[in-house]
Amino acid sequence: MNTAATTSYLDSLLQGQPPASPLTWLNQLRANAVDRVGALTVPTTRDEDWRFTDISPLTKLSFQPAQGVPPLAAATIERWAIPEAAARLVFVDGIYAPEHSFNRAGLTVENLASGMSRHSAAVQANLGRHAGFERNAFAALNTAFLHDGALIVAPRGMALAAPVHLLFIATRKHAASYPRCLVIAESGSAVTVIEDFVALQDEAYFTNAVTEMALAGNAQVHHVRVQRDGAEAFHFANCAVSLAQSSRYHSVSVALGARISRHNLAALLAAEGAECSIDGLALIGGQQLADSHTLIDHAMPQGVSRQLHKCIVDGAARAVFNGNIMVRAGAQRTDSSQSSRNLLLSAKARVDTKPQLEIFADDVKCAHGATVGQLDVDEVFYLKSRGLSDTAARNLLTYAFGAEVIERIPVASLRNRLEQAVLAQTQAAAPGAAGKS
Amino acid sequence: MIYQDSRTLLAVRDLRATVNGIEILKGMDLTVKSGEVHAIMGPNGSGKSTFSKVLAGHPAYEVSGGEAQFEGRNLLELSPEARARAGVFLGFQYPIEIPGVANSQFLRLAYNTVQTERGKDELDPLEFDDFVREKMKLLEMNPDFLDRSVNEGFSGGEKKRNEILQMALLEPKLAILDETDSGLDIDALRIVAGGVNQLANKDNAIVLVTHYQRLLNYIVPDFVHVMEAGRIVKTGGKELAFELEARGYDWVGAEAKASARVSP
Numbered sequence: 001m002n003t004a005a006t007t008s009y010l011d012s013l014l015q016g017q018p019p020a021s022p023l024t025w026l027n028q029l030r031a032n033a034v035d036r037v038g039a040l041t042v043p044t045t046r047d048e049d050w051r052f053t054d055i056s057p058l059t060k061l062s063f064q065p066a067q068g069v070p071p072l073a074a075a076t077i078e079r080w081a082i083p084e085a086a087a088r089l090v091f092v093d094g095i096y097a098p099e100h101s102f103n104r105a106g107l108t109v110e111n112l113a114s115g116m117s118r119h120s121a122a123v124q125a126n127l128g129r130h131a132g133f134e135r136n137a138f139a140a141l142n143t144a145f146l147h148d149g150a151l152i153v154a155p156r157g158m159a160l161a162a163p164v165h166l167l168f169i170a171t172r173k174h175a176a177s178y179p180r181c182l183v184i185a186e187s188g189s190a191v192t193v194i195e196d197f198v199a200l201q202d203e204a205y206f207t208n209a210v211t212e213m214a215l216a217g218n219a220q221v222h223h224v225r226v227q228r229d230g231a232e233a234f235h236f237a238n239c240a241v242s243l244a245q246s247s248r249y250h251s252v253s254v255a256l257g258a259r260i261s262r263h264n265l266a267a268l269l270a271a272e273g274a275e276c277s278i279d280g281l282a283l284i285g286g287q288q289l290a291d292s293h294t295l296i297d298h299a300m301p302q303g304v305s306r307q308l309h310k311c312i313v314d315g316a317a318r319a320v321f322n323g324n325i326m327v328r329a330g331a332q333r334t335d336s337s338q339s340s341r342n343l344l345l346s347a348k349a350r351v352d353t354k355p356q357l358e359i360f361a362d363d364v365k366c367a368h369g370a371t372v373g374q375l376d377v378d379e380v381f382y383l384k385s386r387g388l389s390d391t392a393a394r395n396l397l398t399y400a401f402g403a404e405v406i407e408r409i410p411v412a413s414l415r416n417r418l419e420q421a422v423l424a425q426t427q428a429a430a431p432g433a434a435g436k437s
Numbered sequence: 438m439i440y441q442d443s444r445t446l447l448a449v450r451d452l453r454a455t456v457n458g459i460e461i462l463k464g465m466d467l468t469v470k471s472g473e474v475h476a477i478m479g480p481n482g483s484g485k486s487t488f489s490k491v492l493a494g495h496p497a498y499e500v501s502g503g504e505a506q507f508e509g510r511n512l513l514e515l516s517p518e519a520r521a522r523a524g525v526f527l528g529f530q531y532p533i534e535i536p537g538v539a540n541s542q543f544l545r546l547a548y549n550t551v552q553t554e555r556g557k558d559e560l561d562p563l564e565f566d567d568f569v570r571e572k573m574k575l576l577e578m579n580p581d582f583l584d585r586s587v588n589e590g591f592s593g594g595e596k597k598r599n600e601i602l603q604m605a606l607l608e609p610k611l612a613i614l615d616e617t618d619s620g621l622d623i624d625a626l627r628i629v630a631g632g633v634n635q636l637a638n639k640d641n642a643i644v645l646v647t648h649y650q651r652l653l654n655y656i657v658p659d660f661v662h663v664m665e666a667g668r669i670v671k672t673g674g675k676e677l678a679f680e681l682e683a684r685g686y687d688w689v690g691a692e693a694k695a696s697a698r699v700s701p
Binding site for chain 2: 376377378379381382383384385386387388389390392393396397399400401403404407
């Protein structure tokens with residue numbers, strides 16, 4: 001594929017941009033992003049960052065932003081409802097659906113398009129400042145389409161225990177959607193945000209999301225990301241988190257769906273004593289590809305980071321994990337650990353895992369490890385010796401492997417539902433399953 | 438206990454098995470009838486644990502000869518799960534830890550699988566909870582162990598109690614307890630042995646695989662067998678265990694070799 005062709009592919013995606021905003025800074029931001037889209041190309045496996053992730057199937061299809069929201073019945077939405085949620089924003093093919101959204105949270109949870117004017121100063125100070133798009137074609141595209149999305153502002157000292165649910169529903173073939181999420185957690189605030197990507201159809205569509213989170217001093221954010229897109233979906237996501245002094249960011253990402261998905265998550269520990277935990281689970285089969293690239297950037301002293309990333313790969317699927325931990329000069333007394341554990345369920349399944357530590361400080365504690373394996377023969381035998389069928393034994397062990405990550409989700413109903421989904425998926429992966437629970 | 442009207446549960450004839458091409462069992466013979474308690478003793482490396490794993494169907498062992506009948510069926514043809522459902526139970530020397538699987542979930546799954554096989558009704562989680570708590574009293578187990586992952590972080594004694602709890606739930610016809618006494622302090626040993634004694638009846642049988650005589654103070658065997666180099670070289674009553682405790686194993690081996698020389 002030559003450069004000209006890939007450039008024009010990105011240009012083709014630029015069709016149907018949102019109308020000009022009354023906010024001049026926003027128009028400028030979009031214009032800058034459009035410029036970058038023009039200068040960048042679709043990444044290929046020749047790019048180091050995309051070495052294992054061939055996204056050329058994307059470029060064989062064309063995608064357009066949806067115009068207008070198809071009406072969805074309330075009952076349709078309810079299947080994904082999270083009873084604990086204090087607020088919910090629903091986006092259908094990327095377009096805000098106010099009739100399905102509510103906010104009882106007592107803090108700002110609203111559509112970004114309207115919230116931008118009301119919170120112009122705070123939004124302008126953060127939007128596009130954390131998730132850079134200079135060298136990232138997908139972040140640039142998302143920024144070029146900046147319009148609908150979620151704006152969450154947790155005011156100083158306010159702790160909200162109930163989660164905020166952001167539900168992104170894909171309904172149309174060949175639709176492109178560009179959800180944007182900005183979370184501003186002021187000092188001492190606490191908030192839980194669930195980004196939930198679901199589909200009502202199994203045809204190809206293109207989701208290109210960008211999420212930015214700014215945590216002020218002592219703020220705490222729990223971030224749950226569930227990607228359960230349709231079987232033919234292309235899902236690209238960039239998430240950038242900035243942590244001020246003694247703030248805490250806890251993230252659990254679960255990737256179950258999509259034909260090709262790529263999730264970049266960058267956490268910048270920008271001040272002393274910041275803490276983050278970044279956990280992930282990919283459970284894929286068939287011809288799926290799930291790629292997770294994370295960067296934990298310890299820029300200042302006394303940061304703490306914990307990471308557990310797990311992949312369960314069946315069929316001819318492929319999982320990619322690249323976990324970069326950067327400890328910059330001066331980031332003394334950093335305490336970091338990373339674990340990448342991978343389970344291959346078939347001979348054709350594949351995982352490429354690359355833990356990457358770059359340490360430029362001398363007084364640090366960093367541990368990391370990666371394992372790739374199959375189900376333990378002795379564990380399977382133990383279960384079978386108690387009467388469980390081979391399939392039931394394997395399903396239970398596979399489920400348990402994934403459950404370790406899901407258990408870290410701080411929302412009970414979502415946790416239970418995902419555990420059921422994992423159980424169903426592990427059983428579906430083995431035809432003729434006789435497992436009973 | 439030996440009963441007049443007992444049935445043969447297990448009949449092993451000239452059983453041979455290899456692991457990684459090395460023969461470990463070299464002609465094992467054993468008959469176990471209902472109601473009986475057998476102890477298989479012997480030095481390390483004599484093949485005791487291999488024998489128990491072969492009977493349970495561990496995939497690492499390949500049977501290279503001989504036969505094992507369980508209630509008249511060819512045991513060796515059955516998958517490990519089919520053996521368990523038919524009523525063979527192996528209490529593991531080193532019970533496996535399974536992080537992420539709640540002990541209650543595992544126990545209920547195992548119980549319901551075996552119940553279904555026997556044409557009985559499954560128990561739902563609430564019914565099972567009541568049922569298993571009763572069984573746990575037998576072993577003086579804290580109900581908290583239901584909520585923890587299977588064997589994860591359990592002490593040696595807790596793991597062994599969990600094994601006997603599984604035996605109590607599955608009600609096997611033949612229980613093979615592999616080194617159930619290893620790693621137990623005297624209190625745990627008393628509790629575990631007490632549990633086994635309560636589960637023993639005239640319709641089932643127990644095979645204790647053990648290195649030491651100590652366990653046999655608590656669970657009194659009808660037969661004591663000594664294994665060496667992959668086969669049984671001496672069989673006696675419970676008094677043989679005391680003799681082994683006093684004299685060690687060497688004399689048994691020497692005696693067996695001597696008798697082998699004089700036999701035609």
